[in-house]
Amino acid sequence: MPVAGHPRGPGAPRSVSIRDVANAAGVSHQTVSRVINGHPRVRPATRARVEAVIAELGFRRSVAAHALASGRTRSVTVLTANTTHYGRAALLRGVEEAARAASYAVGICVVESEEPRAVRDALDRATDAGGGLIVIAYDEPGLRALEQAPAGLPLVAAVETPAAAPPAASPWVWTDDRRAAREATEHLLGLGHRTVHYLAIPSTTRSRGGSQRAAGWREALTRASAAVPEPVAAGWTPAEGYAAGRRLAADPGVTAVLCGNDDLALGLLRALHEAGRRVPEDVSVVGFDDAPHAAYLAPALTTVRQDFHEVGRVCFGRLHGLIEGGAPVGPHALATPRLTVRESTGPAAPPA
Amino acid sequence: MPVAGHPRGPGAPRSVSIRDVANAAGVSHQTVSRVINGHPRVRPATRARVEAVIAELGFRRSVAAHALASGRTRSVTVLTANTTHYGRAALLRGVEEAARAASYAVGICVVESEEPRAVRDALDRATDAGGGLIVIAYDEPGLRALEQAPAGLPLVAAVETPAAAPPAASPWVWTDDRRAAREATEHLLGLGHRTVHYLAIPSTTRSRGGSQRAAGWREALTRASAAVPEPVAAGWTPAEGYAAGRRLAADPGVTAVLCGNDDLALGLLRALHEAGRRVPEDVSVVGFDDAPHAAYLAPALTTVRQDFHEVGRVCFGRLHGLIEGGAPVGPHALATPRLTVRESTGPAAPPA
DNA sequence: CTGAAAGCGCTTACAG
DNA sequence: CTGAAAGCGCTTACAG
Numbered sequence: 001m002p003v004a005g006h007p008r009g010p011g012a013p014r015s016v017s018i019r020d021v022a023n024a025a026g027v028s029h030q031t032v033s034r035v036i037n038g039h040p041r042v043r044p045a046t047r048a049r050v051e052a053v054i055a056e057l058g059f060r061r062s063v064a065a066h067a068l069a070s071g072r073t074r075s076v077t078v079l080t081a082n083t084t085h086y087g088r089a090a091l092l093r094g095v096e097e098a099a100r101a102a103s104y105a106v107g108i109c110v111v112e113s114e115e116p117r118a119v120r121d122a123l124d125r126a127t128d129a130g131g132g133l134i135v136i137a138y139d140e141p142g143l144r145a146l147e148q149a150p151a152g153l154p155l156v157a158a159v160e161t162p163a164a165a166p167p168a169a170s171p172w173v174w175t176d177d178r179r180a181a182r183e184a185t186e187h188l189l190g191l192g193h194r195t196v197h198y199l200a201i202p203s204t205t206r207s208r209g210g211s212q213r214a215a216g217w218r219e220a221l222t223r224a225s226a227a228v229p230e231p232v233a234a235g236w237t238p239a240e241g242y243a244a245g246r247r248l249a250a251d252p253g254v255t256a257v258l259c260g261n262d263d264l265a266l267g268l269l270r271a272l273h274e275a276g277r278r279v280p281e282d283v284s285v286v287g288f289d290d291a292p293h294a295a296y297l298a299p300a301l302t303t304v305r306q307d308f309h310e311v312g313r314v315c316f317g318r319l320h321g322l323i324e325g326g327a328p329v330g331p332h333a334l335a336t337p338r339l340t341v342r343e344s345t346g347p348a349a350p351p352a
Numbered sequence: 353m354p355v356a357g358h359p360r361g362p363g364a365p366r367s368v369s370i371r372d373v374a375n376a377a378g379v380s381h382q383t384v385s386r387v388i389n390g391h392p393r394v395r396p397a398t399r400a401r402v403e404a405v406i407a408e409l410g411f412r413r414s415v416a417a418h419a420l421a422s423g424r425t426r427s428v429t430v431l432t433a434n435t436t437h438y439g440r441a442a443l444l445r446g447v448e449e450a451a452r453a454a455s456y457a458v459g460i461c462v463v464e465s466e467e468p469r470a471v472r473d474a475l476d477r478a479t480d481a482g483g484g485l486i487v488i489a490y491d492e493p494g495l496r497a498l499e500q501a502p503a504g505l506p507l508v509a510a511v512e513t514p515a516a517a518p519p520a521a522s523p524w525v526w527t528d529d530r531r532a533a534r535e536a537t538e539h540l541l542g543l544g545h546r547t548v549h550y551l552a553i554p555s556t557t558r559s560r561g562g563s564q565r566a567a568g569w570r571e572a573l574t575r576a577s578a579a580v581p582e583p584v585a586a587g588w589t590p591a592e593g594y595a596a597g598r599r600l601a602a603d604p605g606v607t608a609v610l611c612g613n614d615d616l617a618l619g620l621l622r623a624l625h626e627a628g629r630r631v632p633e634d635v636s637v638v639g640f641d642d643a644p645h646a647a648y649l650a651p652a653l654t655t656v657r658q659d660f661h662e663v664g665r666v667c668f669g670r671l672h673g674l675i676e677g678g679a680p681v682g683p684h685a686l687a688t689p690r691l692t693v694r695e696s697t698g699p700a701a702p703p704a
Numbered sequence: 705c706t707g708a709a710a711g712c713g714c715t716t717a718c719a720g
Numbered sequence: 721c722t723g724a725a726a727g728c729g730c731t732t733a734c735a736g
Contacts, residue, residue, distance in 0.1 A: 009734055028707045033731065042706055060660050063480050064419035065729035068712050073416070075459075083448065084441045093436055096462055105481060107427075107459045110448055126416050224423060238648040273650040293645060295617050296590040298625040381724045385715065393721055417713035420728050513718055 024274060025053040028032070036061055041206020059079035061104075067130055075131030076319060076342030077107035079122060080120045081141040085236050086263065086291040087308045089137055091158060095134055104131070104321055114140040127153060132319040134312075143204045156319040158311050158331055160204070161212040171322070171329040173315050177288070180337040181216030181303045184286045187302075187339055189224050191284060193256035196221065198231040198263055199241060199247055200270055213288060217258050229254075236265050241267025250274035255283055255348050262287035262294045265301055271346070280346030290340060299343035306337045369410045377405040388413055400686070415457075417467055419482055427483030427679040428671060429459035431474060433493040437588050438615065438643040439660045440488055443510060445611045446664020447486055454672055466492040471500060479505060482673040486510070486664075495556045508671040508681055510663050512556070513564040523674070525667050529640075532656045532689040533568030535640045536610055539654075539691055541576050543636060544700035545608035549600055550575065550583040551593060551620055553612030565640060569610050581606075584618050593619025601627035607700050614639035617653055621696070632698030642692060651695035658689045 001139045008130050018036075022029040027046060034042050035050040042050075055058075067073040079097055082088050099106045107129050110234050111122035116126065123145055132154040137146040138215070146157050156171045161178040186294040188196045203211040214231055234244035241264030248254050249271040259265035265287035269279060277283050287294055287303035294301040311334060354507040374381040381399060386394050387402040389404040394402075398467075403689060419425040430447055434440050444460070451458045459481050463474035475497055478485050484506040497507045508523045513530040540548045545653075548569065555563040566583055567651040573580045574673050586596035594618030602625040611617035617639035629635050631651050639646055639655035663686060 019729080029730085030705090030707060030732095034706085037731085043705060046705080060476065060480060062420070062729050063482060064416050065712090066731080067416035068414070068420050068728090069713085069730040069732080071712075071731095083435075084445055089436045089441055092460075096435065096460060100462065100464075100477075105459055105461075105477065107457055108444075108448060109457075110452065112452075125452075125457065128412060130415060190519070238645050242648055256517075263645070266645055270648040270650055270652075293590050293615070293618055295595055297620040298622055298650075300622075312434065371713080381714085382716095382723060383721090386722085389715085395721060398721080414713050417728090418715080420730085421713075421715040423715095423728075 001181045003151060005279045015062075016058070016059045017062070021050065021057060021059050022057060024057060025050045072323075073105075073130040074103060075105040075107060076128060076134055077109050077126050077129045077131060078134045078136065079109045079111060079126045079142070079145055080136040081111055081113075081139050083108060083110065083235075085261075086205045087138065087261070087289055087306065090308035090336050091136060091312040091315070094309040094314075096312075098313045098316035098320075101333075102316070104316075104320070107131075111145050113140040114144050117143075119144045123149060132156070132323050134319060137204075139202060139262075140204050143287070154319060154323050156315045158315055161216075161333075162331070163212065163215070166331040168326070168330050170331045171318065173311055173318065173334065174332075175306055175311065175334045176336040177304075177306065178216035180214040180217070180306070180339070181213040181258065181288070182220040182250045183216075183302055184288070184339050185217045185220035186224070186285060187341070188256040188258065188284055188345065190221065191256070191345060193284065194348070195226040195229060196256045196258050197254045199244060199248065199257055199259045199264050200233050201236055201264065202233070211256075211260065213260055225320045234260065236261065236263060238267040238270075241265065242270050243267070245271035246275070248272075249277060249283075257283065257346075258286045260288055260290075262289050262291040262301060262303055265303070265344075266293070266297065269297065269299075269301075279344050282349065284345040284348075286339075286345055295342065297344075302342045302345040303340055304337045305340050306321050307334065310334060362518050367414075369414070370411070372511055373376060373402065373405050373409060375699055376409060377402045391466040399665075412648050424675075425457075425482040426455060427457040427459060427481060428486055428668060429461050429478050429481045429483060430486045431461045431463060431478050431494070431497055432488035433463055433465075433491050434588075435460060437613075439490065439613070439641055439658065442660035443667070445489060446661040446666075447668045448664075450665045450668035450672075454668070456668075457674070459483075461636065463493040463497050463575065466496050468496075471496045476502060484508070484675050485666045486671060488558075491554060492556050493499045506675050507651060508667045508669055508674070513568075513685075514683070515564065515567070518683040520682050521680070522683045523670065524671065524683045525663055525686065527663065527686045528688040529656075529658065530564040530568035530571075532658070532691070533565040533640070534572040534608065535568075536640070536656050536691050537569045537572035538576070539693070540608040540610065540636055540697065541572065541578060543608070543697060545636065546700070547578040547581060548608045549581050549606050550601065551584040551596060551609055551611045551616050552585050552587070553588055553616065563612065565610075575578075586612065586616060586619075588613065589621075590615045590619040593617065594622050595619070597623035598627070600624075601629060601635075608637075608697075609635065611640045612640055614641050614643040614653060616653055617655070618645070618649065619695075621649065621651075621653075631696050634701065636697040636700075638691075638697060647694065649696075654694045654697040656689045657691055657692050659686065662686060 018029045018032045109126040135157045137143045137159045159172045234240045245268035286302045290305035370381045417428045461478040487494045487509045489511045511524045586592045597620035642657035
């Protein structure tokens with residue numbers, strides 16, 4: 001029977017409430033509440049009876065009522081500039097798996113640009129959702145959202161390697177991609193390349209002079225007293241890697257290139273192929289991330305394996321601890337990504 | 353001041369409510385409700401005053417209270433077996449963009465397997481969210497969720513090409529991938545290949561004998577009186593395409609292969625490379641979807657362009673119409689995917 | 705261990 | 721055009 005003044009959707013019967021369960025079990029709705037919340041002080045027999053009725057009637061607690069009455073919602077929302085690029089998609093998957101295991105709902109909220117209005121809107125939407133927030137701050141839009149998130153909101157962020165030791169209260173999670181970039185560059189230098197060029201993902205303004213991957217690359221070059229070429233700005237996608245990579249491919253001086261991610265590397269490989277330059281005989285290429293396609297390209301891509309899936313899990317785990325236990329969340333570095341050498345890197349050609 | 357019995361999170365001040373706005377504006381909270389809901393019968397001066405206070409106080413309606421009182425929630429949840437594979441990720445992106453434009457929140461709910469328990473759990477979680485539901489039924493888990501979704505739930509599904517004309521009330525959206533597969537196969541046959549092998553994505557039980565892509569492939573072969581080889585079961589990923597593709601690569605009889613998606617094609621290309629078979633000189637390969645990397649492989653992949661982004665938008669649009677307008681949603685086919693010929697297909701080698 | 709009361713922040717008819 | 725009342729389905733102290 002539809003409740004007066006509260007029309008439901010067509011055909012949607014009013015679902016069973018805590019009161020229906022209470023009546024059927026012969027207890028107060030209050031006791032039902034205790035049972036579904038795992039409150040310890042309920043007589044076992046009572047609990048059993050209530051649970052039986054819950055199962056029989058197919059009762060499900062109203063998320064809205066629970067949220068309104070308790071001020072809590074078992075949910076997290078992932079705020080990100082993009083959901084499809086490999087790293088972000090894998091991170092999202094990690095969050096979802098961990099959230100599912102903890103019976104948390106997951107929402108996504110994309111921040112389209114770094115415009116103040118877009119950032120504010122995204123933050124408003126994310127806050128409206130009412131749960132915890134995981135922000136992917138790998139790019140400018142995400143970083144701005146992180147910086148402008150209201151205090152008091154339960155929040156954890158996936159970030160680049162911090163440029164300096166972060167404040168103890170920074171709820172940040174990262175893998176040491178700066179160090180990984182340095183090692184990748186050293187690998188190339190060790191192969192006899194005079195220098196290494198860098199095909200860049202977009203950098204955030206916080207890190208003046210490029211992303212932390214760029215910083216690690218520069219560091220290795222400087223330490224080895226190698227020339228530091230101007231980074232070539234690309235983007236995130238194969239198309240952008242190709243477009244920017246053509247310049248590199250046309251320059252006979254480049255013999256080794258570190259790419260900001262594997263999709264960029266894919267585009268560069270194509271540009272090199274079109275230019276008639278062989279990999280790794282003429283040019284060595286290193287990617288970043290170890291996306292699913294990296295191992296199956298021809299030549300198979302030497303790249304740095306990053307466990308975004310784990311980053312996602314950890315972000316959720318820490319947020320969960322913050323929400324349920326009030327455990328303060330500080331900065332947290334995961335294991336350093338590891339260089340996986342495959343076919344796209346080789347010794348520098350002897351000087352002609 | 354914390355309300356007795358309703359502790360908020362640490363440091364989270366009680367946010368401004370409709371009553372605070374009402375007091376500040378000198379009206380009843382009821383009138384504020386009318387203003388935020390765009391009710392027409394409000395005096396312009398009153399409306400202006402209320403809106404000014406709303407802006408000044410930074411009022412945001414409580415999602416939970418709104419949902420509880422109205423029985424509606426401006427949200428959709430995407431139910432899918434996977435969020436990272438290209439087609440699904442692009443579809444999700446389309447949904448998110450359309451939802452954002454309509455001020456709807458979007459949740460994701462993954463159904464891990466086709467086990468009855470997993471399907472039921474996913475459906476429960478999706479239903480708890482309270483809004484509309486978009487199910488991606490490209491695989492068995494998704495399909496079962498679709499079949500078992502409770503009646504009365506606002507729902508739209510992205511499906512494979514239906515095997516037969518669907519019932520008028522089926523809220524399905526698809527692109528004609530069966531026909532696209534047929535055309536791709538005909539393209540290969542037209543190049544002089546005796547037959548075309550099929551490297552298969554997983555099929556759903558509903559479509560006995562393989563997915564609709566397989567059906568289209570078989571159709572073309574049959575019409576041309578070509579032999580119909582056994583499809584080679586692979587999966588969705590490059591790794592699976594590679595593993596299954598090795599068998600194809602080792603068989604000198606295969607000169608043309610249609611792949612269920614571009615990732616499979618990528619793996620196959622690698623297997624062919626390792627086996628020393630040239631593409632397209634020795635073997636022609638066609639992918640499916642036109643994922644971002646397809647055009648940048650070497651050889652660039654001939655593939656069938658599918659607009660999953662648009663599928664996502666359309667799914668949301670129809671669901672939105674259903675929720676807000678009660679517009680009934682029937683089956684809906686989008687434009688047929690188009691074959692994009694690039695470098696991975698060529699004339700059959702003349703018989704040795 | 706269990707129940708009666710009050711309240712979360714909104715919306716919905718119903719009056720006026 | 722606007723307000724007073726009731727209710728959405730829960731949870732939270734407070735009694736007992």
